[in-house]
Amino acid sequence: QQPVQSPQAVILREGEDAVINCSSSKALYSVHWYRQKHGEAPVFLMILLKGGEQKGHEKISASFNEKKQQSSLYLTASQLSYSGTYFCGTERGGATNKLIFGTGTLLAVQP
Amino acid sequence: DAGITQSPRHKVTETGTPVTLRCHQTENHRYMYWYRQDPGHGLRLIHYSYGVKDTDKGEVSDGYSVSRSKTEDFLLTLESATSSQTSVYFCAIANGQNTEAFFGQGTRLTVV
Numbered sequence: 688q689q690p691v692q693s694p695q696a697v698i699l700r701e702g703e704d705a706v707i708n709c710s711s712s713k714a715l716y717s718v719h720w721y722r723q724k725h726g727e728a729p730v731f732l733m734i735l736l737k738g739g740e741q742k743g744h745e746k747i748s749a750s751f752n753e754k755k756q757q758s759s760l761y762l763t764a765s766q767l768s769y770s771g772t773y774f775c776g777t778e779r780g781g782a783t784n785k786l787i788f789g790t791g792t793l794l795a796v797q798p
Numbered sequence: 799d800a801g802i803t804q805s806p807r808h809k810v811t812e813t814g815t816p817v818t819l820r821c822h823q824t825e826n827h828r829y830m831y832w833y834r835q836d837p838g839h840g841l842r843l844i845h846y847s848y849g850v851k852d853t854d855k856g857e858v859s860d861g862y863s864v865s866r867s868k869t870e871d872f873l874l875t876l877e878s879a880t881s882s883q884t885s886v887y888f889c890a891i892a893n894g895q896n897t898e899a900f901f902g903q904g905t906r907l908t909v910v
Contacts, residue, residue, distance in 0.1 A: 688857055689842065717896045728888065728901035729841070736896055774841060776899070783848045784829050784895050787857065788841035 688713065690777055690789035698795045699765050707760040707792045709775030718751050718758040719776035719786070722769075729774055732760075762794070770796045800900035801825050804889050810908045817876040819905050821889030823869075829892040830872040831899070832856075832864065834885040841888065847872055879909045 690711045697705055709718065717736050721729040735741050735751035735758060749760045762769055775789040801824030811817050821830060831846040833856075843856030845864040853864050861883060863875045876883055889902040 689840065692840070719899065721899075728903050731898040731900070734896055734898065778895060783846070783852075783854055784892065785843070785846060785854070785856070786829075786831060786890070786892065786899060787843050788833065790838070791840035 689787060690775055692773075692775060692789040692792045694792060695790070696793040696795075698797065700797055701767060702764050705762045705765060705794060707762075707773050707775075707794070709758045709760075709777075709789050711756045711777055713756070713777075713779070715751070715753065715756050715758075715777050717778045718749070719778070720747075720749055720758075720760050721774045721776065721788075723772045723774065723791075725771070732773075765794075765796045767796050767798065770794055800891065802889065802891055802900055802902045804887075804902035804905050806905060807903065808906045810910060811879050813880060813909055814878050817879050817907065819874045819876075819887055819889075819907070821872040821874070821891075821902055823872075823891050825891060825893070825900070826869060827891040827893045827900075828869075829894075829899075830866065831890040831892075832862075832872065832874045833888045833890065834858065834883075835888060835904075836885050844874065844887075876907075879907075881909050883907065884909045 720732040723729040773792045779785045832844040833841040847853045847866040887905045890899045892899040
């Protein structure tokens with residue numbers, strides 16, 4: 688039931704690009720993306736909604752394929768500050784608003 | 799920063815003892831969540847609440863119970879702590895559907 692993220696880990700040089708994927712076996716109503724620095728709490732990046740509306744970050748983009756129940760996060764021209772663990776989160780919809788997170792992707796950006 | 803605090807921040811307890819973790823918010827957000835974070839598993843949902851006295855189970859609820867008697871507090875209780883419950887626990891809050899979730903700073907729990 689937990690969304691699966693790939694890759695599990697990725698190492699980049701500054702300026703390189705990365706794509707992080709999130710896949711769910713169940714229907715998605717929206718997809719969240721968060722970044723967690725080591726020893727800190729996860730911090731919101733963006734939300735993608737059905738129908739294409741996106742709320743959130745300026746320098747990082749994402750896509751949401753409702754039919755395939757997948758989302759991808761695109762980090763372009765990566766900076767050292769992009770390092771951390773990235774989580775996708777999915778809402779099931781309905782009044783209870785159950786929010787489930789994925790397995791995480793560790794991103795390390797090196798000079 | 800969103801007003802959300804977890805207590806305690808660190809705790810060591812013995813196997814078989816009950817433990818209660820507290821999540822307190824000052825944002826008047828409707829939804830509250832408890833997650834545990836373990837290497838290789840990401841964030842796993844334990845229990846969540848969609849209103850005062852309205853709670854439901856998450857993916858890994860066995861051995862845990864919760865209570866929410868008022869909007870600002872969401873308590874997580876380990877009824878009889880086991881070593882497998884050694885983890886970092888995060889509380890999160892959200893104001894509605896399709897809105898950002900805010901996380902507390904986490905509680906590191908060690909069961910010996």
